[in-house]
Amino acid sequence: MLKKFSYRDFPDKFGKFGNYGGRFVAETLMPLILDLEKKYNRYKKDKKFIKEFNHLSKSFIGRPSPLYFAENLTNHLGGAKIYFKRDELNHTGAHKINNCLGQILLAKRMNKKRIIAETGAGQHGLATATVCALFGLKCVIYMGAKDIKRQKPNVLKMKLLGADIVPVNSGSSTLKDAMNEALRDWVSNVNNTFYIIGTAAGPHPYPMMVRDFQSVIGKEVREQIFEYEKRLPNSLIACIGGGSNSLGLFHDFLDEDNIALYGIEAGGKGIKTGKHASSLLAGKPGVLHGNKTYILQNKHGQIKEAHSISAGLDYPGIGPEHSWLKDIGRVKYFSVKDNQAIEALKLCSRLEGIIPALEPSHALYFVTKFAPKQKKNHIIVMNLCGRGDKDLDAIAPLLNI
Amino acid sequence: MAYSNYNCRIEKTFRDLKSANKPALITFITAGDPNFNYSKQVLLNLPKAGADLIEIGVPFSDPMADGPIIQKSYRRALKNGVNLDEVLSLVKIFRKKNNYTPIVLMGYYNPFFQKGIKSFLKEAEKVGVDGVLIVDLPPENDDEIRKHLSDYKLKVIRLASPTTDRQRLTKILKISSGFLYYVSITGITGSGLSKFNTLKNAYNKLKRYSKIPIVVGFGINTPEKAKIVSKYADGVVVGSAIINELDKTIDKKSNINNNVIRLVKKFSEAIKEARK
Known part of the structure; x- marks a missing residue:
């Protein structure tokens, strides 16, 4: 008998989601990545590992994060019922720490003494620095020089936690370049170093591993929404840069075809201007940072610089699972511009008393357009994956307050 | 066989060098750095x-996988709009004057993938890569290129x-041809x-398993180091040292050719000394 198709059976054993994903790295890194895959497959079933992960998720991160009925926003928009998954209430202020906790527990079991990571908005760097402090491991964070400037509070926090911050000046001095530099570090320090990648991208097994560690978000939503509504939601909405928070929310629901999934890319100044970070809507398949996926690039295969007011979405690629989900139509993708995200950020702050990060503000703007068109019994869950304090310096001049 | 002459350039080079008990000097330059014409000039003078x-x-x-020197070199070339098609036309020009020195293109997958693997292989073979x-x-990930390889001699x-x-080495050697590139560090x-x-x-361990020549690259940045390694290696690759020399004279483009060629000569002399 044929096994029933499940979206959740991917990636395949080659690390591929359809045509996407894989392992496109230099030979020096190949044995490490194969070893990592082996160890991950072993420990993800290990009772002690799971127990430690769950224990620290609860006591250190503060999981489960609440599911919150945004009643004011719902009334204001006059359509669907809107729920926020409050992952911004996690320790360190975003969903990133879920994955960092999982990966550092793995690093510990692999006897790695030194942790490296790339960061854009600084949330992943901060989460990495935090778990490194917790486990007493040396921490080196690669961060684009441009991002260091626009995410000052996070830089200060990382330093306070004992991390070394290495400014990256090559290329566009943002997330993509930080990832290049982290990969160069890894290839130079193969014996003692573990690379904690922050999003569901990179060579296999990272896209799978990051997604798995983040999928706690969707699993919690499944239980929590039942308490409120006695049924599952109609739509799930999340922003996507590399795609970790959205996959975290979506993954548990992929096989329920009646639940609509929406991923919101950063539209920057507008796709037509060329200054955006909408890899799925305006890019094409290619290979970067170890995986095949949609990428912003010119016709000769040179990677273009992304643009977004949100440092966390400012990346010209996207996790390979999203590329696949786009092609097969399981998730619908839209893009939201810089100024629209700021508009949504202001609205949410005033109406709900929650200052969201710029990243989920993109998803939130989509919600403000989508919800009014739905019936009153339509239930939306949006992942509020980060809080906005880190962005205040950068957006202050644009707020007109 | 129509391609026999073409097909043998890499093998013939290593065979000839072996019978003369000489290691191979493999030099790296970036196509289009600092611009198309200068890289053409250097390329033609390298042999x-x-x-x-x-x-x-x-x-x-x-x-x-590249350090600051080659990163900078690639940036300069890209600034001049150099793309894979121009790299191929550079080889075409070179082949008109030189039909014996083997040419290997080195790069990252995406530009090849965007051009289309089949049309790349076809054109590359035609111009003499x-x-x-x-x-x-x-x-593990090269199925797109491997499935076409039997149609081409590349x-x-x-x-x-x-x-x-x-x-892993056994697996790699099974599908290797031409030579194996050992990353020294x-x-x-x-x-x-x-x-x-x-x-x-x-290196000696590798040699036991390999039927094809093995060259050593990465980190050979002085003629002295090249000399030490070429005592036993089938070949040494010099890359960043050459690009660094080019970088130093970049403001006076007219000197590039002389300086780069002078450096390559030093490497060449050093490795010839190695087995005396």
Whole structure:
């Protein structure tokens, strides 16, 4: 008998989601990545590992994060019922720490003494620095020089936690370049170093591993929404840069075809201007940072610089699972511009008393357009994956307050 | 066979050098750095300066395995709008004057993938490219290129590194042709090689399993180091040192050719000394 198709059976054993994903790295890194895959497959079933992960998720991160009925926003928009998954209430202020906790527990079991990571908005760097402090491991964070400037509070926090911050000046001095530099570090320090990648991208097994560690978000939503509504939601909405928070929310629901999934890319100044970070809507398949996926690039295969007011979405690629989900139509993708995200950020702050990060503000703007068109019994869950304090310096001049 | 002459350039070069008991000097330059014409001039002069095989870097915006020197070189070339088609036309020009020095294109996968693997292989063969080395295309992921290989004579050069274990090496050697490129250090291009004994031991181990020549690259940044390694290695690759020389004279473009050629000659003399 044929096994029933499940979206959740991917990636395949080659690390591929359809045509996407894989392992496109230099030979020096190949044995490490194969070893990592082996160890991950072993420990993800290990009772002690799971127990430690769950224990620290609860006591250190503060999981489960609440599911919150945004009643004011719902009334204001006059359509669907809107729920926020409050992952911004996690320790360190975003969903990133879920994955960092999982990966550092793995690093510990692999006897790695030194942790490296790339960061854009600084949330992943901060989460990495935090778990490194917790486990007493040396921490080196690669961060684009441009991002260091626009995410000052996070830089200060990382330093306070004992991390070394290495400014990256090559290329566009943002997330993509930080990832290049982290990969160069890894290839130079193969014996003692573990690379904690922050999003569901990179060579296999990272896209799978990051997604798995983040999928706690969707699993919690499944239980929590039942308490409120006695049924599952109609739509799930999340922003996507590399795609970790959205996959975290979506993954548990992929096989329920009646639940609509929406991923919101950063539209920057507008796709037509060329200054955006909408890899799925305006890019094409290619290979970067170890995986095949949609990428912003010119016709000769040179990677273009992304643009977004949100440092966390400012990346010209996207996790390979999203590329696949786009092609097969399981998730619908839209893009939201810089100024629209700021508009949504202001609205949410005033109406709900929650200052969201710029990243989920993109998803939130989509919600403000989508919800009014739905019936009153339509239930939306949006992942509020980060809080906005880190962005205040950068957006202050644009707020007109 | 129509391609026999073409097909043998890499093999013939190594065979000839072996019978003369000489190691191969493999020089790397970036196509289009600092611009198309200067790289053409340098390329044409490399064989008489002593280059036995030439690697041409295909510029890429995000060279993850390269250090600052080659990153900068790629940036300069890209600024001039150099793309894979121009790299191929550079080889075409070279082949009109030189039909014996093997040319290997070295780069990252995306520019090849965007051009289309089939049309790349076809055009590369036509202009006289002998091999291609794609840094971020390990054997596990090279099905797109491997499925076409039987139609073309181009060699896919494989890499081995200090992290490659024996089991993996056997797998890599099974699909290797031309020569094997041994990455001497765990690191990026332009790092300095220092553990000569470790390298020699690793090399000799590799040699036991390999039927094809093995060249050593990464970290060979002085003629002295090249000399030490060429005592036993089938060939040494010099990359960042050459690009660094080019970088130093970049403001006076007219000197580039002379300075780069002078440096390559030094490397060539040093490795010829090695087995005396």
